[in-house]
Amino acid sequence: MAVELFDVTKTYSGGAGVRALDGVSVGFAAGTFNAVMGPSGSGKSTLLQCAAGLDRPDSGKVLLAGQEIGQLREPQLTQARRRLVGFVFQSYNLLDSLSLWHNVLLPQRLAGVRPDRAWAREVMRRVGLAGREQDRPAQLSGGQRQRVALARALAARPEVIFADEPTGALDLATGREVLDLLREAVADLGTTIVMVTHGPAAAARADRVVFLADGRITTELAAPSAEQVAAQMTAVTNGRAVASVGSNR
Amino acid sequence: MIRLAIATLRRHRGAYVGTFLATVLAVALLAGGGLLLYSVLIAEPPADRFAATTLAVAGDREISLETVTTKQKKEGKSKVKRKVKSERLTGAGTLPADLAGRIAAVPGVAGVVADAAFPVQVTARDGRALRGADDAPVIGHGWVSATLTPYTMRTGRPPGTGEVVLDADVAARGGVRVGDELRVTTRTGTRTLRVSGIAAPAGRDGLPAQGALFLADGDVAAVSGLAGPTAVGVFGAPGTDVAALRARVHAVAGDAQVLAGDDRVRADLPGALPDYIGPISIFGFVIGITAFAAVFVLTGTVTLSVRQRLRELALLRAIGATPGQLRRLLGVESAVLAGFAALPAAPLGVLFAEVVAARFMTLGAVPAQFTVRVNVPVLLLAAVAGVLVTFVAARIAGRRAVRIAPTQALVETATAPASGTFVRALVALVTAAGAVGVLSFVPLDGPLGMGMSFVSSALLLCAVAAVGPLLVRLLAAVVARPFGLGGLIARTEHRRVAAVAVPLVLMFAINTVMLLNSALLSRLTGQEQVAREAPATAQVTGDGGLPLDTARRLADVPGVTGVAAQLPTRVIVAQGGKPEDYPAQGLLVGGPDTALDLDVRAGALTADGFAASAALVRQYGWRIGDRVPLWLPDGKQVQLRLSMVYGRARGFGELVLPAGLVAAHDPRGLVRTVGLRYAPGTAERIHAEFPALRLVPALDAAPAGDASNQQGAWELMVVISLGFTAIAVVNTFAIAAAARRREYADLRLVGATARQLQRLAGGEALVTVIVGLLLGSAVTGIVVGAFSAAQDGVLRWIVEPGTHAVMVGGVAALGLLAGVLPTRLMVRRRSLATQV
Structure with missing residues (x-):
């Protein structure tokens, strides 16, 4: 298992004290493409943040590549994260003051390892941005930026790539290209991908889809079609006692 | 519009703290300086010795000269213009006995x-x-x-x-x-x-x-x-x-x-009566410095804070705001902000005035009877000035920012359209040319020297601020190389670096110029005094001064071979219808040996002529033998022939008159010190004959009191401007750091540890400090070099290595601290997930 969560609970203080995760246990096998789905406020993003070590669960255990990260304190946690994990976010999160090339090499520079330049060039070629290394993020379209973010994640050869709505800000065609690249990473490089998404079409590209509602895992589907995912989503959403009012941001 | 502005202000409370703080301080400084100047201008003599009389009759206590110029206008009409200029006397003339x-x-x-x-x-x-x-x-x-x-x-x-x-x-x-x-x-x-x-x-x-x-x-x-x-x-x-x-x-x-x-x-x-002439110029200078620093800092802060809201502005554009509306919004917002800032600033200004006045009184630069008068119009004026400056700065900063395309709001990052390089270069060129003009055409060794060196550094600072982003881009490219990622970011974020470096340049340049120039002046004054009195074996002084007659009797003591008695006084010189008051000395010399070395450049002292310093002779274009009208402290006008030009005027006086003439027309008319040259054994004879007099070996003679007073006043002014500019530096760094939250969050996501972020911020701060010090040293070097060369022809850049080092170290330490601390607080306080 590349990522394992055991009985993870997370409550956000303030307001009503929302229980975002309520005893979630789930594992994501190495070299697989996983999608996490659920209505807004179901705890998708919290699950991802806890699994990736961006946030700490209130209780329960999180294992990243077999290592329990709940025990780690800063800066060991950050070091473990940058060794094992890559990120792709809806809002790209590139550094505007750095060129694409520097952005892609940034995690390795921060880790203090000698950047694998040949591999970085190969990654840039794979995402179709060879020759644009010296451009700035501001000069790119949204799809191109997301591909840079993906290149940045891949350049460090992580065990797991966590993707939070990677296609959320992209049009269908561009989104499909990004998903193709993610699939390729799983197939060619054996990377594990955990992707949070709203889109049934995006989720249908995954090997496995986990459904979340009110902080609990309700069902999961193996290699479903987009129609199956959509049907399951409708069921999950209607199954809730009250209409969803929260937001997952 | 105003409701929207207030709503934005309330919503962005955090983001405005920096601007608010800068405005409070700036208005407080303006108010304080204004109150001081106002109080000293309206200062009344505290008591009326003529209280019981109905009328008091007296001669003029000032010299007034009227110049009449006739301007020929077309159609045969002519316009007569009368201008009266006057200068106050330090003594009182007598009235007819009958x-x-x-x-x-x-x-x-x-x-x-x-x-x-x-x-x-x-x-x-x-x-x-x-x-x-x-x-x-x-x-x-x-x-x-x-x-x-x-x-x-x-x-x-x-x-x-x-x-x-x-x-x-x-x-x-x-x-x-x-x-x-x-x-x-x-x-x-x-x-x-x-x-x-x-x-x-x-x-x-x-x-x-x-x-x-x-x-x-x-x-x-x-x-x-x-x-x-x-x-x-x-x-x-x-x-x-x-x-x-x-x-x-x-x-x-x-x-x-x-x-x-x-x-x-x-x-x-x-x-x-207490003399408020000196304090008027001191407080005039205080408000000059504070006003410049306040406006400079305020403009920078407002510009920085507007630029940091580009995204929000773009968003407003996207939902239908016109550029005009945005400009108005920015203007009203800043005016409201400054208006609120004026509330705490007014009492702070009063406090500032009180503290500064108290310090100046302790120094003796301001009469002890001086009181700070709180005047509401002055406070209002300071508030209005603060509002106006923030308003104008916001409008100018907004002018560029609101041209931002609405589509930028939808893009991840908004960048302001490239600034008008041409306009910036033009402003810099004009101000730099002004500075060069001041430095080369104003005689810096005259009484205007200190003021003009301040004006020229202010002009140079404006030039630096105008081309800051361009200069910083060039400098940072060189300086930033060794600083890895931080340097890399600093190089591409040259505008941010410039915005933060400019207050550093201000802090370093303005204070170092004042400190070094005043140190140079007091050192030269000391050196000249030592050189002047070198020929004397000893200096003789009495309590508060001695009568001229005593000096004459000293000359007659057997064994005394040379005597030079100095009677300090003031003399008014008029040229071009403008009477001007100068420190002068009545001088009595006697004996075969000289006891005072004035560094005579031309001519020789005569019994009924006068001597003038080389600077004054150059200023007025006199030549040896010219008859010049002079006014003595009691208003008596004399026509004297220029008989000698001398060099060593610092701490002495610009004019030398016969001692008898001064003693007769200066109300005090007492000798301050008598330089004596005598054979061994004479000292005992003098002690025996004049038991009340003190004999000080020439080398131990204390420097003139005036000089140390002035030095103290300068140092106090530097303390004021150091304090303000230091706060401005910290404030700017904090504003800049607050805007980098997003950058830090992104860096954290790709795996930067808290420590790495701090190192990164440290690297950028270091680049900023180095750039700031380089530019600051350039300004300082130009002004101090020109000032020094004007004084005695010697080009100096580092006048006092100690002072210079303390300024460099202090500014660097403050810049690094201010660059690292806000990041440290920010990175520590926020949990990672909330940064995403």
Whole structure:
């Protein structure tokens, strides 16, 4: 298992004290493409943040590549994260003051390892941005930026790539290209991908889809079609006692 | 619009803290400086010695010159322009001796008093000098003057010949009782007089700011050396109309002024009233510096904060706001902000004025009687100025920012359209040219030197601020290389680096220039004094000064081969219709050897000619042999021939006149120091003959008091501007750091540890500091170099290695601290997930 969560609970203080995760246990096998789905406020993003070590669960255990990260304190946690994990976010999160090339090499520079330049060039070629290394993020379209973010994640050869709505800000065609690249990473490089998404079409590209509602895992589907995912989503959403009012941001 | 503006302000409370803080401080400084200048401008003499009189008659206490220029206009018409310029006298002229009698004969006059006022040096038996409250001078009068105030006897009886009456305040301070003997020194000599009584004005022990010593009326002429009364007090008969009486007295008074009401105080001796001329220029300078720093800092802060809201502005554009609306929004927002900032700023300004005034009074640069007057219009004016500056700065910063395309709001990052490089370069060129003009055409070794070096550094700073982003891009490209990722970010974020580096440049340049220039001046002054007095074996001084006659007798002591007695005074020179007051010396030289080396450049001292410093001769274009009109402290005009030009004027005076002439026309007229050259063994003879005098070997002579006063005032000004600019630096760094939250969050996501972020911020801060110091050193070097070269032809950049090092180190330390600390707080406080 590349990522394992055991009985993870997370409550956000303030307001009503929302229980975002309520005893979630789930594992994501190495070299697989996983999608996490659920209505807004179901705890998708919290699950991802806890699994990736961006946030700490209130209780329960999180294992990243077999290592329990709940025990780690800063800066060991950050070091473990940058060794094992890559990120792709809806809002790209590139550094505007750095060129694409520097952005892609940034995690390795921060880790203090000698950047694998040949591999970085190969990654840039794979995402179709060879020759644009010296451009700035501001000069790119949204799809191109997301591909840079993906290149940045891949350049460090992580065990797991966590993707939070990677296609959320992209049009269908561009989104499909990004998903193709993610699939390729799983197939060619054996990377594990955990992707949070709203889109049934995006989720249908995954090997496995986990459904979340009110902080609990309700069902999961193996290699479903987009129609199956959509049907399951409708069921999950209607199954809730009250209409969803929260937001997952 | 205003509701929207207030709503934005409330929503972005955090983001505005920086601007708010800068505005509060700027307005407080403006208010404080304004109050100081206002208070000193309206400062009134604290007490009226002529309180009991109806009218006071006195000669002019200023030299006024009228220039009439006739402008030929078309159609044969001509326009006559009259300009009156005046300069205040430091002494009082005398009135005709028979004037009092003539006024007494005017109908409606019940009585007249011919008043004499002259400074006296009073020493008690034990050798202590007697002074009034707050070290006020003691002024001598005839007993008849007691009725002007009036002073009435407390104990004892009025003075007979050889006797004096003291006011109760001076007597209490000196522990003097009736029957004691006092030594009284005036320009006519030293006398021992017996205290016959103690007198006081009604309800108090003495007048503030001046002590009183009354002589027998018959002794006045001999002791004071005055040829007539300095004023005439007039008592009107009961029921007389003051205005009518004034007109009738005026008719017989000739050139003399007839003063009524609050103006009567102007009939008093100028030296007996606190002198506010020096403080006016000091406080003028304070407000000049603070106003420049305040406006400079405020503009920078407002610009920075507007630029950081580009995204929000773009968003507003996207939902339909026109550029005009955004400009208005920014303007109103900043005006509201500044308006609120003015509320705490006003009391802060009053506090600032009080603290600064107190410090200056302790230094002796401002009379102890000075009080800060809180004036609401001045405070309002400061607030309005603050609002105006923020408003204009926001509009200018907004002008570029609001042109941002609405589509930018939808893009991840908004960038302002490239700034007008041409406009920036033009502004920089004009201001830099102005600075070069000031530095090359204004004589920096003259009295304007310090002020002009400040003006030129201010102009250079404006140039640096204008081309800051361009300069920083060039410099950072070189400087940033060794600083890895932080340097890389600094290089691409050159605008942010520039915004933060400019206050550093301001802080370093303006304070270093002031410190180094004033240190250079005081060092040169000290050196010149040592060089001037080098030929003398010893300097002779007495308590508060000695009569000229004593100096003459010193010259006659066997064994003395050279003597040079200096009588400090002020002389007014007029050229082009503008009278100007200069420090001068009455000089008595004698003996075969010289005891004073003035570094004579041309000519030689003659008994009835005058000498002038090379700087003054150059300024007025005089030549040896020219006859020049000069005014002495009592208003007496003399025509003297220029006979010598000398070099060593610092801490001495710009003009040298015959000592006898000065002693006759300066109310004090006392010798400050006598340089003596003598054979071994003569010192004992002098001690025996003049037991009250002090002999100081030439090398130990203390530097002139004025110079150290000025040095202190400069240092205080530097402290003020250091404090303000330091706060500005910290503030700017904090604003810049707050805007980097997003950048930090992104960095954290890709795996940067908290420590790495701090190192990154440190790297950028280091680049910023180095860039700031380089630019600051360039400004400092240009101004200090030009100033130094103008003083004595020697080009210096690092005048005082110690001071320079402290400034470099202090500014660097502050910049690094301010660059690292906010990041440290921010990174630590926020949990990672909330940064995503």
